[in-house]
Amino acid sequence: MKAVHFGAGNIGRGFIGHMLSASNYDVCFVARNPKNISLLQQRQEYPITLANNEQDTTIVNNVTAINVNEQHRVAEEIASADLITTAVGVSALGDIAEPIAKGIYLRMKANNHNPLHIIACENAIGGSTRLKKRIYPFLDESTRAKAERFVSFPNAAVDRIVPAQNHEDPLQVTVEPFYEWVVHRPAMLDGFKEIEGVHYVDSLEPYIERKMFTVNTGHCVAAYFGYLAGLKTIRQVMSNTALRAKVRYVMEETGAMLIRKHGFNADKHQKYIDTILGRFANPNLTDQVTRVARSPLRKLSPHDRLVRPAMQASEFGIAIPHLTSAMAAAMLFDNKSDEEAMKLQRYIREDGLSPFIRERMGIPEEHVLHHHIITRYEELQGHKVLT
Template structure:
């Protein structure tokens, strides 16, 4: 029996990666700290993925179990797994790293020569590499040598909107029909697994930034502008003609940066942008701007979806005015239920808009900082 460990039994873990692994013939062990979800997985041994789009469908996911990711039992599961995936959030990767390291140590102690591949399916650049660094920090030199030989950490990019829709069964999940899972082929150890829906990529950074500069950039700008205007869902936000115009222009500006950087075909990429915007219009997802916009400090940071497209476009002397409107909208994001939003507002209060943005984003171009501050003052 093939076994996969999915760290993170949340909506993405169940509705995207876990579902693909189960459909590929793996017994999927969900590892999480949420025992309500884990207990229900062990009780039901199945759940339903509801695909909500123009054409809706249902997928029943079976051959699953759950384990508390903080307990020793997870080490036993890792000992005979072929693949580990994560959907826990970038900040949690260092937290699960000790368990992953202990599992690899147990394999080494048993003399296992089976290959293990670990893929961090996070909204981050090279999440698997970041997890690898955290895991290796728990190794001796001998353990590092073993992992170098038998454990791969392929980086990937993931793309699927999985909103937190409340259903009668807490482990059922709603997703959109569209998804992408691009995984760096060269970083696998041993035979590359055959998983329907996993695209093997040889130029992963192009895929990562294509998704970051398009879906992530457009999605968060739609969320911040929609939240500012009081809309309850992303599809309501994008129906607003003013918001739609800004979002599309921002995605085209980030898109031109990608065209210059990677040599993308402009016409093909702009069609991809239109496809992404149409995903925002899906009324069945009922996606919340507060969910999409959460953790604004991370989203405004130098390597993420707002600052990175701006700095990349500026390298090619491309216009960035709509992207700057998106940054200003992010700075306006005042949500007392979001700790990063509260911290952001404190920074703005103490430092002013310009200096707060400079500190958070790493942008030092005075003209750009001044433009964002002006847009912030006069936004919409």
């Protein structure tokens, strides 16, 4: 079996590529970094190390790589592949749509009717569906009709913390022991081969929202609170009793919404929160606050990890004072090395606070959360150190 994976970064190598190789796929990474591409082609393997006390190391083999700009080669790989996965960041899905479309065209032209699954492993709700919408405009009507029969885009939820890192070996990557990859089973075509370690479910939304609004929300909240407190790493944030409590309170507020919406067992969800907090505090991982906090405009957008659970909780009448505080903290993220943070600050400075909340976050002025965010922002503003 052959898989083509877009993105040879830490997530691509340390999570998706590792799982595919362990499930006996030959993995062809489609990447941009010439050094990593060359090394993957030469060695056809790389090490991953678990962030545990034993520092267990595994060699991932049966891998190679090609440059994303070599679109004809990429298309040829896709034309004969059994699976396509991505870990490029949801904002970059549009950049890989055309080469995937060219591969689908070659595949359909050659009458390759073996099932092809294209799974976007991104921190986004409906990532594969978004990718499909980017790809289809590059296909002619006849190819689209064939693709509807033989190509599927199952949505997925993925979860593994892989911090930014540097090693003597450029291909080595350190990952946390925990991982979760959940795929929407009804979208799988007949004859598909299950990937070892993947959890296939009939209803994906509960798993996506549980992960997004617990792990992703909690992680970025720890970063924004930590940034205001002048801390450098997530581990430092989790070692601070008061800040760890703030993060827990936010996760319990989103948890109340998830329990109400999806019928999760309250005790089991509390244990899930405890597990996530333990992962954030892993003493063998060093994750920079500024890395986790990056791209605040995206994280404050209407359908992402802060505003979406807040609006849903509000619809259920669930009080969310700590999540509201977290959104205000995100709006105060002013790291000069983060392009989005600088845009955020410019928008607020030039347009005003209320228009930013209305236009960028999608929260109308008449909504109660709109005024709560302004109040908390004004309370936090001017206090570089969060107390």
